[in-house]
Amino acid sequence: MAKHVFLTGPPGIGKTTLIKKATEALKSSGVPIDGFYTEEVREGGRRIGFDVVTLSGRRGTLSRLGSDSSTARCEYRVGQYIVDLVSFEHLVLPVLRNVDLGSDTGKKVHVIDEVGKMELFSQSFIQAVRQTLTASGTTILGTIPIPKGKPLGLVEEIRSRKDIKVFNVTKENRDNILQDIVTTVQNCRK
Ligand SMILES: Nc1ncnc2c1ncn2[C@@H]1O[C@H](COP(=O)(O)OP(=O)(O)OP(=O)(O)O)[C@@H](O)[C@H]1O
Numbered sequence: 001m002a003k004h005v006f007l008t009g010p011p012g013i014g015k016t017t018l019i020k021k022a023t024e025a026l027k028s029s030g031v032p033i034d035g036f037y038t039e040e041v042r043e044g045g046r047r048i049g050f051d052v053v054t055l056s057g058r059r060g061t062l063s064r065l066g067s068d069s070s071t072a073r074c075e076y077r078v079g080q081y082i083v084d085l086v087s088f089e090h091l092v093l094p095v096l097r098n099v100d101l102g103s104d105t106g107k108k109v110h111v112i113d114e115v116g117k118m119e120l121f122s123q124s125f126i127q128a129v130r131q132t133l134t135a136s137g138t139t140i141l142g143t144i145p146i147p148k149g150k151p152l153g154l155v156e157e158i159r160s161r162k163d164i165k166v167f168n169v170t171k172e173n174r175d176n177i178l179q180d181i182v183t184t185v186q187n188c189r190k
Pocket of ligand 1: 012018
């Protein structure tokens, strides 16, 4: 039986939107849930980067557009974006601690949106996700990108696990898979 649930699909297809809706549904049925999602940041109609937002409402920078010269020099960049590792780790790592502490009413759910190129610059994050995958008191509701370009180690590792259920989000199914996702997460907690 599956222990963790991951959504995948092309950029902008609606993974985060589904994660947010599933989080609300799980919360309102009393499921203990924590974690983070990533959100686009726009200024004057232009995407300038991404923020990390925790379920408890804290917000921090994941990445921002860099100038040509600063981007070229930076080790932690994806396309035009420079990743703020310090800010990312500061916000996200505490949320992924104490993953073994389930509750009396079943496993705690950890939202990890997403395990992607930007996030994987952080070795501490990689370690924390691995711990969460193997922790007994936790179910992950996460997102992973569709394979494109150079394979991402941890993403491949997740895909090859026998204890995960992957939902492929498409334009055709994104308006009718919410309940299936929520039910699968609830079954993972048993
Ligand atoms: N079911 C839907 N119907 C119409 N628009 C949607 C739907 N789901 C999401 N959107 C819109 O599509 C855009 C991208 O959604 P979202 O951020 O959830 O996608 P994503 O797959 O998480 O993107 P990314 O890969 O960049 O993280 C948003 O503007 C959102 O409002």
